[in-house]
Amino acid sequence: MYRIVSSIFLAENIKKLEIEAPRIAKKRKAGQFIMLRVTSHGERVPLTIAGSDPEKGTITLIVQGMGKSTRELNMLEAGKSIADIVGPLGTPSHIENFGTAVSIGGGVGTAIAYPTAVALKEAGNHVITINGARSKDLVILENEMKEVSDEAYITTDDGSYGFHGFVTQKLQELIDSGRKIDYVLAIGPIPMMKAIAEVTRPYGIKTVVSLNPIMVDGTGMCGGCRVTVKDEIKFACVDGPEFDAHEVDFTNLADRNRIYLSEEKESAEGTSHRCHLHMDK
Amino acid sequence: MDAKHITNKERLAIPRQPMPAQDPKVRSTNFREVNLGYTPELAQQEALRCIQCKDPVCIQGCPVNIKIDEFIQLVADGDFLGAARKVKEDNVLPAVCGRVCPQEDQCEKACVIGKKHAPVAIGNLERFVADWEREHGEPDLPAIKAPTGKKVAVIGSGPAGLSCANDLIRQGHRVVVFEALHELGGVLMYGVPEFRLPKEIVKTEIEGLKKMGVEFQTDVVVGRSVTIDELIEEEGFDAVFIGVGAGLPWFMGIPGENLVGVLAANEFLTRVNLMKAYDFPAGSDTPVFDCRGKNVAVFGGGNTAMDAVRTAKRLGAEHAYIVYRRSEAEMPARVEEIHHAKEEGIEFLLLMNPLEFLGNDRHWLTGVKCIKMELGEPDDSGRRRPVPVEGSEFVLPLDMAVISIGNGSNPLIKQTTPDIEVSKRDTIIVDINTMATSKENVYAGGDIVTGGATVILAMGAGRTAAKAIHDKLMGTEVNHNEW
Numbered sequence: 001m002y003r004i005v006s007s008i009f010l011a012e013n014i015k016k017l018e019i020e021a022p023r024i025a026k027k028r029k030a031g032q033f034i035m036l037r038v039t040s041h042g043e044r045v046p047l048t049i050a051g052s053d054p055e056k057g058t059i060t061l062i063v064q065g066m067g068k069s070t071r072e073l074n075m076l077e078a079g080k081s082i083a084d085i086v087g088p089l090g091t092p093s094h095i096e097n098f099g100t101a102v103s104i105g106g107g108v109g110t111a112i113a114y115p116t117a118v119a120l121k122e123a124g125n126h127v128i129t130i131n132g133a134r135s136k137d138l139v140i141l142e143n144e145m146k147e148v149s150d151e152a153y154i155t156t157d158d159g160s161y162g163f164h165g166f167v168t169q170k171l172q173e174l175i176d177s178g179r180k181i182d183y184v185l186a187i188g189p190i191p192m193m194k195a196i197a198e199v200t201r202p203y204g205i206k207t208v209v210s211l212n213p214i215m216v217d218g219t220g221m222c223g224g225c226r227v228t229v230k231d232e233i234k235f236a237c238v239d240g241p242e243f244d245a246h247e248v249d250f251t252n253l254a255d256r257n258r259i260y261l262s263e264e265k266e267s268a269e270g271t272s273h274r275c276h277l278h279m280d281k
Numbered sequence: 282m283d284a285k286h287i288t289n290k291e292r293l294a295i296p297r298q299p300m301p302a303q304d305p306k307v308r309s310t311n312f313r314e315v316n317l318g319y320t321p322e323l324a325q326q327e328a329l330r331c332i333q334c335k336d337p338v339c340i341q342g343c344p345v346n347i348k349i350d351e352f353i354q355l356v357a358d359g360d361f362l363g364a365a366r367k368v369k370e371d372n373v374l375p376a377v378c379g380r381v382c383p384q385e386d387q388c389e390k391a392c393v394i395g396k397k398h399a400p401v402a403i404g405n406l407e408r409f410v411a412d413w414e415r416e417h418g419e420p421d422l423p424a425i426k427a428p429t430g431k432k433v434a435v436i437g438s439g440p441a442g443l444s445c446a447n448d449l450i451r452q453g454h455r456v457v458v459f460e461a462l463h464e465l466g467g468v469l470m471y472g473v474p475e476f477r478l479p480k481e482i483v484k485t486e487i488e489g490l491k492k493m494g495v496e497f498q499t500d501v502v503v504g505r506s507v508t509i510d511e512l513i514e515e516e517g518f519d520a521v522f523i524g525v526g527a528g529l530p531w532f533m534g535i536p537g538e539n540l541v542g543v544l545a546a547n548e549f550l551t552r553v554n555l556m557k558a559y560d561f562p563a564g565s566d567t568p569v570f571d572c573r574g575k576n577v578a579v580f581g582g583g584n585t586a587m588d589a590v591r592t593a594k595r596l597g598a599e600h601a602y603i604v605y606r607r608s609e610a611e612m613p614a615r616v617e618e619i620h621h622a623k624e625e626g627i628e629f630l631l632l633m634n635p636l637e638f639l640g641n642d643r644h645w646l647t648g649v650k651c652i653k654m655e656l657g658e659p660d661d662s663g664r665r666r667p668v669p670v671e672g673s674e675f676v677l678p679l680d681m682a683v684i685s686i687g688n689g690s691n692p693l694i695k696q697t698t699p700d701i702e703v704s705k706r707d708t709i710i711v712d713i714n715t716m717a718t719s720k721e722n723v724y725a726g727g728d729i730v731t732g733g734a735t736v737i738l739a740m741g742a743g744r745t746a747a748k749a750i751h752d753k754l755m756g757t758e759v760n761h762n763e764w
Contacts, residue, residue, distance in 0.1 A: 023501065023506050027505070027506060041557070041564060041565050041566060042566050043556070043566045043567045044463075068566055069566055084463040084500050086461065086462075086500040086501070086502060086506070088505055089502065089505055216548055216551050216556065217461070219461050219462075219502055219505075220528055220691045220693065221471075221526075221528055221529070221551070222545060222547045222548035222551050223530040223532070223544075224544070224545070224548040226532075226539060228539050233538070233539065235529065238529075238691070238692065252539050252644070255540075255541050255645075256539065258541065259542070259570070260568045262571075263561065263571070264568065267562040267568065
């Protein structure tokens with residue numbers, strides 16, 4: 001069992017959890033993820049590692065309550081434990097001094113963009129962050145992002161805070177201002193990542209996205225997380241989760257992520273048991 | 282019949298005792314075990330068929346060299362516990378092997394009686410004695426030698442790792458097994474379905490190893506959570522055995538393979554076996570493709586393909602097809618599994634090759650375009666090569682496709698331990714006499730060395746490695762008869 005050390009809400013439905021996992025705290029690098037099971041009958045859920053404290057032996061996760069498992073996780077307070085955490089999984093982010101690097105986080109994607117922004121800063125980049133949310137209440141990690149950035153921007157869809165508009169518009173504005181941008185990291189909902197890829201494509205700016213396909217084991221065994229990258233099959237859990245945004249088939253990713261939508265709805269609603277099998281053993 | 286006063290002629294007159302099984306109509310709607318096991322009477326009757334050859338060639342047919350003649354004699358004598366102990370001298374997972382070994386290609390293939398009659402049902406007897414022991418009180422633990430002060434890391438808790446751990450702990454070494462998943466047992470837990478191998482049986486066999494002192498750590502991915510070098514340099518392990526299995530599933534490389542509804546067998550089976558998706562949403566939070574009333578095809582002809590297609594049937598598929606490009610004679614699956622699948626209503630589409638998966642405007646699978654094949658000249662594998670029949674293309678309507686054509690090697694160990702030599706196919710290269718890799722004090726065995734193979738071959742490799750590790754750590758040649 002893995003003990004939760006602290007558990008606080010960052011925004012409505014978005015929680016920051018610090019969990020004891022000493023092996024992972026010591027090893028993890030930016031861009032890597034873990035898989036966890038909240039309970040012994042729970043799903044294996046992949047979540048990117050937002051940070052860690054190797055001395056304390058803890059890792060930080062930032063979780064948006066979406067389906068049954070993430071909602072269950074977000075109900076847990078400090079002192080409670082979860083059944084399993086395994087990791088760090090996936091290939092760490094490729095970090096170098098690119099020059100000017102823009103790290104873009106959309107919604108809870110900011111939690112994933114943040115550790116990579118830290119690593120980019122440490123590598124000597126001029127770091128620009130764009131932190132997008134639907135409205136002011138949903139902006140997370142504002143101070144953290146500011147601290148690590150040479151320039152920090154907030155965008156909200158409804159204009160309740162910062163720039164009124166999408167992260168893509170802010171990025172386009174930066175490009176149009178004649179800034180030389182060498183590297184873009186974009187993490188958030190699939191439509192956002194796809195849109196960012198289209199903004200940077202004409203300029204040939206190296207752009208990286210972190211993908212979130214459906215996974216079961218997370219170690220390369222099941223093949224569920226395969227994504228089409230440059231017309232080839234790649235496994236996000238071992239080859240990724242970060243890929244060149246200009247080579248990813250986002251339509252295929254979005255389609256494949258829809259496979260269990262009706263089941264997830266059924267599970268989250270806790271509707272009647274549909275088991276038709278005679279598991280009367 | 283009295284085991285002591287029976288002539289060989291009388292023994293040969295006894296027919297092979299069939300394995301009692303659940304009715305196919307009933308079992309294809311449940312996940313309970315298909316085979317029900319011998320009764321003591323059936324087991325003794327079957328054991329009497331063994332003529333106790335002076336040179337029991339069946340033992341050479343067994344990759345772990347179980348003392349087959351001796352254990353069968355004990356069954357005939359009615360000493361079932363004694364028989365179980367005899368099997369366990371060489372096999373740490375008899376209840377598993379009695380269920381999943383391809384006996385017809387191993388011990389039973391070598392059986393002398395099999396030349397003229399049906400061979401002795403060695404597998405069924407192995408299963409019987411293991412089940413008897415489990416169901417009749419606390420089994421005796423084998424003797425453990427005095428501690429040697431040496432520490433060995435075993436990576437992977439599947440058949441290779443468990444068998445290696447068993448032999449090492451008995452020699453007095455400290456053994457720590459690292460498992461990537463949250464459950465122990467490897468492929469026995471995520472791969473083989475409940476109806477062929479109840480998970481409780483695997484758990485009981487692993488419990489025995491825990492009682493003997495083997496330590497287990499779940500949720501550790503060696504290569505990511507900790508590297509092999511760190512295990513040796515920082516955690517003080519004197520030797521490492523790698524038994525991580527095969528890994529990455531192969532796909533066919535045909536158009537449409539990434540459509541929604543096309544799954545690897547590993548994913549489908551892991552959802553159902555390990556994550557218990559058959560019990561979704563009441564008992565498990567992990568969903569699986571809703572097969573009820575649907576058309577499901579599994580591509581491949583091995584045991585995994587049979588497991589997947591029979592699972593789809595149990596989940597309610599209207600049509601559950603096996604699509605295989607050769608004929609039934611070339612199928613690598615166990616004869617019993619093919620037979621059981623047919624009884625359960627699985628439809629076999631043989632000599633059929635998929636060309637392309639077809640989808641709708643939402644990119645969900647709707648069917649597969651196939652071409653008929655005929656058998657031509659033998660290829661490198663000695664099997665007759667299937668050749669397409671021109672103009673025979675047709676479309677099979679499908680809701681779900683499961684790809685079961687084998688697995689490549691997981692690249693994690695290679696990426697994080699560059700001084701371990703691997704083949705072009707990324708399998709680990711070993712000395713087959715010792716299972717030693719190119720890296721000092723690191724050994725490997727099972728599917729990561731051979732590519733996808735059987736439980737018993739992996740166990741044999743685990744034993745070979747354990748012997749070599751022991752010799753290396755103690756600087757001695759042991760008398761291997763004592764193992």
